[in-house]
Amino acid sequence: GPLEEVSLPLYFGWFLLSSIQDKIKCTSMDFLKTLDTLEAFKKHLIDFSGKAEEVDLEQYFQPTGILHCTTKFCNYGKAEGAKEYAEKQAVKDSYGSIFNLSLGALFVTPRTFGARVSLTEEQLQLWPADADAEKQVESVPAAASLPLGSRAHVTLGCAEGVEPVQTGIDLLEILTLQQEGQQGEQVEEMELGTLTYYGTGKWLLNLREPISAPACFSSFYG
Numbered sequence: 001g002p003l004e005e006v007s008l009p010l011y012f013g014w015f016l017l018s019s020i021q022d023k024i025k026c027t028s029m030d031f032l033k034t035l036d037t038l039e040a041f042k043k044h045l046i047d048f049s050g051k052a053e054e055v056d057l058e059q060y061f062q063p064t065g066i067l068h069c070t071t072k073f074c075n076y077g078k079a080e081g082a083k084e085y086a087e088k089q090a091v092k093d094s095y096g097s098i099f100n101l102s103l104g105a106l107f108v109t110p111r112t113f114g115a116r117v118s119l120t121e122e123q124l125q126l127w128p129a130d131a132d133a134e135k136q137v138e139s140v141p142a143a144a145s146l147p148l149g150s151r152a153h154v155t156l157g158c159a160e161g162v163e164p165v166q167t168g169i170d171l172l173e174i175l176t177l178q179q180e181g182q183q184g185e186q187v188e189e190m191e192l193g194t195l196t197y198y199g200t201g202k203w204l205l206n207l208r209e210p211i212s213a214p215a216c217f218s219s220f221y222g
């Protein structure tokens with residue numbers, strides 16, 4: 001019946017607890033504030049505005065709601081593999097449990113702003129089995145050879161008109177470049193860590209101290 005049809009959520013994921021949300025929002029805003037004052041960033045401004053004009057990154061990225069790391073996008077059951085995922089034993093067993101996510105890097109592109117999540121073996125149990133198929137992002141063909149869970153991230157903001165699904169794709173693009181041996185251009189030692197430029201507006205800040213973020217594994221219906 002109709003109830004069954006809506007019994008699958010929009011997505012499953014880890015939802016960051018509110019205390020750490022505030023901390024991450026502060027840290028990430030500080031990072032943006034510093035980034036757009038750096039000479040190295042100004043040199044590549046054209047990637048962001050199409051012009052060599054200054055951008056206010058804090059305004060450029062719009063917040064996207066409650067901070068979370070999506071595991072499986074189900075689209076209320078319409079996404080491939082949604083039902084199988086919801087029925088996984090690990091998913092049922094962990095539903096409502098708290099995990100500690102490790103946020104190891106922040107990244108910025110002209111489209112999205114996100115944090116990379118490094119999943120533990122235990123957390124990878126909740127990563128969808130069809131993630132390989134999911135990784136076959138048309139725009140990033142080489143992503144198929146990245147380790148499972150590479151896409152794991154928290155979306156921190158999106159440029160106007162950009163959907164949050166783009167954040168994971170942008171992360172895969174950066175990781176693909178790294179895997180292909182692109183060192184990037186190490187531009188700055190910041191207080192938070194090392195900032196690297198990967199070309200065409202792609203910036204990655206490797207955090208000196210990964211942020212440990214308590215998060216509840218649950219789902220979102222919208």
Ligand code: A2P
Pocket residue numbers: 010011069070072073154155163164165166167168
């Ligand atoms: P993300 O995980 O990068 O934040 P929306 O509001 O656009 O429906 O998306 C809801 C959530 O599901 C967002 O967190 C979003 O991106 C994620 N998402 C949306 N579409 C997909 C998709 N096709 N594959 C994986 N995740 C998706």
